[in-house]
Amino acid sequence: MKVGVLxxxxxxxxxxxxxxxxxxxxxxxxxxxxGDALEQLVESGAEAVVDFTHPDVVMxxxxxxxxxxxxxxxxxxxxxDARWDQLRGWLAEAPGTGVLVAxxxxxxxxxxxxxxxxxxxxxxxxxxVELHHPDKADAPSGTAARTAALVAAARRAAGSGPxxxxxxxxxxxxxxxxxxxxxxxxxxxxxxxxxxxxxxGGPGETLTIRHDSLDRVSFTPGVLLGLRRIRExxxxxxxxxxFLDLD
Ligand SMILES: NC(=O)C1=CN([C@@H]2O[C@H](COP(=O)(O)OP(=O)(O)OC[C@H]3O[C@@H](n4cnc5c(N)ncnc54)[C@H](O)[C@@H]3O)[C@@H](O)[C@H]2O)C=CC1
Ligand SMILES: O=C(O)C1=N[C@H](C(=O)O)C[C@H](O)C1
Numbered sequence: 001m002k003v004g005v006l007x008x009x010x011x012x013x014x015x016x017x018x019x020x021x022x023x024x025x026x027x028x029x030x031x032x033x034x035g036d037a038l039e040q041l042v043e044s045g046a047e048a049v050v051d052f053t054h055p056d057v058v059m060x061x062x063x064x065x066x067x068x069x070x071x072x073x074x075x076x077x078x079x080x081d082a083r084w085d086q087l088r089g090w091l092a093e094a095p096g097t098g099v100l101v102a103x104x105x106x107x108x109x110x111x112x113x114x115x116x117x118x119x120x121x122x123x124x125x126x127x128x129v130e131l132h133h134p135d136k137a138d139a140p141s142g143t144a145a146r147t148a149a150l151v152a153a154a155r156r157a158a159g160s161g162p163x164x165x166x167x168x169x170x171x172x173x174x175x176x177x178x179x180x181x182x183x184x185x186x187x188x189x190x191x192x193x194x195x196x197x198x199x200x201g202g203p204g205e206t207l208t209i210r211h212d213s214l215d216r217v218s219f220t221p222g223v224l225l226g227l228r229r230i231r232e233x234x235x236x237x238x239x240x241x242x243f244l245d246l247d
Contacts, residue, residue, distance in 0.1 A: 003227060004030035004046035004070075006061050007053035011135075012075060012216050016050050019220035026227060038064045048227055051076050055138055059083060066090045066097055073226035074101040075219065077142030079238075087236050098230040102240040103142030105222030109196070110240050112211035113143070116198040117150040119207060121158030123200035126151055127176070127183040131195040134188040140177055141186070143196055146239065148179035151198070194218075 003020050007013035008031035020028045029044035034053075038061065041049060048071040051061055055078025065072045067090075079101060087099060104110060120126050128151075130144040140148075163182075167175055176185035194213040199206060213219070222240050229243050241247045 001025065001227060002027050002029045002045050002047045004028075004032060004041045004044060004049040006032045006049055006051040007076070009033040010052055012052040012219055013050075015216040015220055016052060016223055019217070019224060020050070020227075023224065026224070041065070041070060042068055046070055048073060048230055050074075050223055050227065054078075059086065062087060062099060063090060066094045066099065069094060069097050071097060071230040072099045073223055073230060074099065075105055075223065077103060077138050079142070084236065084238070091235050096234050098233045098235065098237070100226045100230055100233065100237045100240070100243065102222065102226065102238075103146045104194075105219040105226070105240060106194075106211070106213050107222060107244070108211045108218070109143055109194075109213065110222070110244065110246070112196065112198070112209055113147045113150055114241070114246065116147055116200075116209050117154040119198075119200055119209065120151040120154045121160050123202045123207065124161070125163055125199075125201040126155075127185065127199055129185045129187065129197045129199065131187040131189060131192050131197075133192050133194075134190055136188060139186040139188075140179065140184045141194070141196070143194070144184045144186070145179050147196065147198060148182035148184055152180035152182055 003026050005013050005017050008017050020026050030040045030046050032040055049065055050073045051058055052075045058076040062072055128144050128147055130141045176183045196211050198209045225243050
């Protein structure tokens with residue numbers, strides 16, 4: 001498969017270019033970054049792209065790819081319901097084209113999210129702490145937002161009660177942001193890459209589920225899996241789980 005990388009000179013894009021270049025069954029045909037023409041993808045015959053760019057530009061990139069029947073494996077964050085609807089609308093006009101958007105391509109992070117959702121109905125309390133490098137544009141992280149959504153859905157399905165919190169007075173931000181009723185706290189620390197803790201608590205005990213991406217190579221096995229299986233998943237897929245046969 002011929003592959004183009006969008007955001008090729010970025011932190012993750014650089015690691016993805018190296019990884020794709022090492023595979024016998026994948027050929028890196030386009031390395032596109034800010035200011036480069038997207039037409040390069042068509043001229044080079046790219047059959048699929050990997051996008052690790054910026055929330056402000058990813059939709060424009062995806063519209064171009066879908067219009068040209070190029071599959072997309074997307075790590076860029078910043079998606080919301082309006083963006084999902086827009087993507088589904090574009091994909092309806094391009095049967096056979098697949099777009100995978102995964103908030104985290106690291107296998108450990110996917111499992112961390114799954115374990116957190118599985119544990120959540122068994123505990124009264126649950127909060128999420130995400131820790132990243134300070135050059136990250138978005139907060140909370142896409143991973144934290146998705147973890148909160150999965151945890152909230154698991155609790156709803158189990159009929160869990162409200163999460164206890166007696167706070168009546170707080171400085172703005174002191175209790176973090178709320179995503180689907182789950183508190184999410186973001187730290188930006190030089191030296192870190194991407195880390196997350198889900199802390200659950202019940203009477204007399206806590207359970208902490210932690211994942212650490214220590215290097216951006218942690219994202220490349222999931223990206224390669226996405227490329228190898230994208231033809232099997234036409235339309236929009238959110239999250240790597242189906243590609244890992246986890247759903
Ligand atoms: N899903 C996942 O597993 C992961 C997702 N991310 C997300 O990926 C995105 C990128 O992260 P980083 O690599 O750390 O950022 P970065 O800032 O290091 O790299 C982004 C690159 O995109 C380039 N770019 C900007 N506009 C462009 C355009 N229109 N076309 C092509 N390239 C363009 C920039 O010049 C830069 O080289 C962020 O949204 C981040 O949250 C990051 C790590 C893992
Ligand atoms: O910007 C990053 O670095 C990361 N972004 C993704 C996110 O927002 O969840 C994935 C990972 O946390 C690294």
